[in-house]
Amino acid sequence: MALVEIRNLSKSFSKGGEVIFPLKDVDLDIEQGDFVSLMGPSGTGKSTLLNLISGIDKPDQGTIVVDGVEVTKLSRGKLADWRAANLGYIFQTHNLIPVLTAYENVELPTLLLPLTSAERRRRVELALEAVGLSDRADHYPRQMSGGQEQRVGIARAIVAHPKVVVADEPTGSLDVKTSDQIQILLQRLNRELDITLVMVTHDSEVSQIASRQMVLDDGKILERDSNHSNGTSSSQHVQLTGGQ
Amino acid sequence: MFRLVSYVLKGIWRHRARTMLTVSGAAVAMFVFCFVGSVQEGLERLTSDEDAQRTLIVFQENRFCPTSSRLPEDYARRISEIPGVKDVMPVQVWTNNCRASLDIVVFNGAPPKQLQTARNLKLTSGSWSEFESRRDAAIVGRNVATRRNLKTGDQFSIGDLDVQVVGIFSSHVPAEENLIYTGLEFLQYTRGLDSAGLVTQHEVHLTGNADPDEIASSIDEALRAGPVATTTRRKGAFQTSTLSDLVDLIGFAHYLGYACVGLVLGLVATTTVMAVQDRIKEHAVLQTIGVRPARVFRIVIAESLILCLAGGFTGTLAALTILTWGGLAIGAEGVTIAFRPSIHLAMVGLLVSAVVGILAGIIPATQAARTPIVTALRQP
Numbered sequence: 001m002a003l004v005e006i007r008n009l010s011k012s013f014s015k016g017g018e019v020i021f022p023l024k025d026v027d028l029d030i031e032q033g034d035f036v037s038l039m040g041p042s043g044t045g046k047s048t049l050l051n052l053i054s055g056i057d058k059p060d061q062g063t064i065v066v067d068g069v070e071v072t073k074l075s076r077g078k079l080a081d082w083r084a085a086n087l088g089y090i091f092q093t094h095n096l097i098p099v100l101t102a103y104e105n106v107e108l109p110t111l112l113l114p115l116t117s118a119e120r121r122r123r124v125e126l127a128l129e130a131v132g133l134s135d136r137a138d139h140y141p142r143q144m145s146g147g148q149e150q151r152v153g154i155a156r157a158i159v160a161h162p163k164v165v166v167a168d169e170p171t172g173s174l175d176v177k178t179s180d181q182i183q184i185l186l187q188r189l190n191r192e193l194d195i196t197l198v199m200v201t202h203d204s205e206v207s208q209i210a211s212r213q214m215v216l217d218d219g220k221i222l223e224r225d226s227n228h229s230n231g232t233s234s235s236q237h238v239q240l241t242g243g244q
Numbered sequence: 245m246f247r248l249v250s251y252v253l254k255g256i257w258r259h260r261a262r263t264m265l266t267v268s269g270a271a272v273a274m275f276v277f278c279f280v281g282s283v284q285e286g287l288e289r290l291t292s293d294e295d296a297q298r299t300l301i302v303f304q305e306n307r308f309c310p311t312s313s314r315l316p317e318d319y320a321r322r323i324s325e326i327p328g329v330k331d332v333m334p335v336q337v338w339t340n341n342c343r344a345s346l347d348i349v350v351f352n353g354a355p356p357k358q359l360q361t362a363r364n365l366k367l368t369s370g371s372w373s374e375f376e377s378r379r380d381a382a383i384v385g386r387n388v389a390t391r392r393n394l395k396t397g398d399q400f401s402i403g404d405l406d407v408q409v410v411g412i413f414s415s416h417v418p419a420e421e422n423l424i425y426t427g428l429e430f431l432q433y434t435r436g437l438d439s440a441g442l443v444t445q446h447e448v449h450l451t452g453n454a455d456p457d458e459i460a461s462s463i464d465e466a467l468r469a470g471p472v473a474t475t476t477r478r479k480g481a482f483q484t485s486t487l488s489d490l491v492d493l494i495g496f497a498h499y500l501g502y503a504c505v506g507l508v509l510g511l512v513a514t515t516t517v518m519a520v521q522d523r524i525k526e527h528a529v530l531q532t533i534g535v536r537p538a539r540v541f542r543i544v545i546a547e548s549l550i551l552c553l554a555g556g557f558t559g560t561l562a563a564l565t566i567l568t569w570g571g572l573a574i575g576a577e578g579v580t581i582a583f584r585p586s587i588h589l590a591m592v593g594l595l596v597s598a599v600v601g602i603l604a605g606i607i608p609a610t611q612a613a614r615t616p617i618v619t620a621l622r623q624p
């Protein structure tokens with residue numbers, strides 16, 4: 001059984017009298033440890049799919065089961081609890097809480113879990129270390145660069161040890177160099193910490209870092225023929241650019 | 245539950261200017277609220293005290309201002325013969341202002357010995373013996389002393405009166421603390437009053453189980469044949485009827501109190517609505533991280549509650565401080581209402597702030613918790 005099982009998933013929106021179908025009968029399995037990239041032009045429904053996986057939006061029909069839990073059936077309150085324990089969300093614009101320091105931002109999800117304060121501190125420190133920002137713990141978001149903010153956002157998404165981390169255009173608002181650093185970071189998290197990642201991007205170069213590459217087109221998901229050599233070569237490509 | 249407290253406090257601190265303005269606005273309104281409440285309490289005390297219920301005041305019929313009531317002093321003897329009457333104290337009243345005033349000075353002249361037993365006065369400084377021995381001696385109520393800045397040993401002059409302060413007293417009846425007592429004769433012989441053998445009123449104390457109203461009518465009945473007809477009422481009724489114009493005004497001030505509560509509600513609700521609208525996206529982010537909608541609701545309620553309590557606490561504290569140290573009173577025709585602080589007032593002030601804080605948060609909190617996460621996140 002796959003970690004994430006998506007079946008017959010459909011979602012429509014009515015926009016000014018016209019109904020659009022960003023997702024039509026989508027089926028998708030994501031395995032534990034996968035790094036999935038989801039590509040497609042802007043407005044095709046990529047974010048919508050991430051939001052459904054995260055349980056912050058409801059589908060018109062279909063089911064999403066994550067590690068045996070049918071997310072699409074949970075109430076709003078239960079979904080929040082489920083997200084706190086099982087889901088990390090990396091936003092395009094980091095969306096850090098401006099009045100909290102980097103440390104406090106990362107700590108936020110752990111406050112929602114039944115952890116001891118020692119365990120909480122340990123996890124926050126590890127997460128900050130994983131994104132290379134231990135020395136910025138006391139800084140406020142406005143005192144950091146865009147790349148640093150995004151890394152805090154990533155630390156916040158992984159601190160609760162979620163089963164799935166979703167990222168919506170995580171490099172979308174960064175310059176090339178910073179974007180490369182974030183790509184390397186995501187790849188390391190996937191490889192070294194075995195974090196299951198679903199990343200949306202409209203940039204085909206960015207999508208190369210993933211081990212499985214998908215395209216969303218006209219409400220359907222197509223997986224690129226991804227034998228493993230392909231995945232390796234693309235990640236090498238990233239490492240090269242990242243090393244410049 | 246309390247893990248997000250620091251987030252809440254920092255959120256309030258983030259908009260310091262807005263927070264300060266809202267808190268000061270709420271503070272001013274709660275200040276007025278407590279002040280109005282204190283006047284109301286003062287008025288209620290005038291009638292609800294045991295003293296006010298069980299003591300009768302005999303006044304000249306159809307007279308109001310103390311200067312116009314002139315009863316023979318020896319009515320006291322005749323009143324004391326009526327069954328149920330324990331004790332009669334003749335009182336001469338002098339006031340600097342017969343109309344409603346905030347700076348009223350009222351002198352009561354009474355036989356010093358009787359004063360000691362009839363009214364429950366406690367000297368906080370000075371001595372009774374000096375009060376009895378000196379003709380122009382006066383003991384001053386704590387409130388007047390504060391307001392006029394008087395101490396034992398001071399000379400105090402007002403109008404044609406010239407007295408020596410020989411003591412400051414406190415009383416469990418706050419209105420008493422607005423009075424200055426002198427000997428009866430001293431006041432009777434004051435220039436302008438010219439009332440040797442006459443007094444303003446008689447204060448009648450009753451025996452344990454006597455019916456006040458019954459005795460009041462027997463007094464008026466008994467004195468009908470005398471040179472001056474009388475009207476006898478319970479002290480409470482006498483005081484409220486004397487202050488009837490003020491009583492109406494104070495009753496109206498009730499609405500001022502309600503208006504203040506409404507003001508705080510509007511002010512804090514507006515601020516909270518603004519704070520929430522500023523942060524629709526932030527609340528959506530919190531929910532994405534895993535904060536339950538109900539918790540977001542509570543966070544917003546907590547914010548508005550804190551604003552309101554901060555303002556309410558400041559305003560109530562300021563009002564109580566001024567009431568404690570200001571010695572304020574309002575009065576007319578020789579009767580005064582004391583503005584006193586009270587625990588009850590403090591509790592009401594804080595409770596009202598808390599309730600208003602919660603009410604003010606309900607609409608914005610609902611908005612914060614109900615806005616669909618995705619819609620909020622899609623905002624720029």
Ligand SMILES: Nc1ncnc2c1ncn2[C@@H]1O[C@H](COP(=O)(O)OP(=O)(O)O)[C@@H](O)[C@H]1O
Binds near residue numbers: 618619
């Ligand atoms: N809450 C919504 N209400 C109406 N239309 C929406 C809503 N969310 C998304 N859409 C529309 O659905 C389509 C897919 O949106 P989205 O998933 O954000 O696309 P992508 O992330 O691929 O750019 C777009 O046309 C968008 O305008």
Ligand SMILES: [Mg+2]
Binds near residue numbers: 043046047048168
């Ligand atoms: Mg998108």
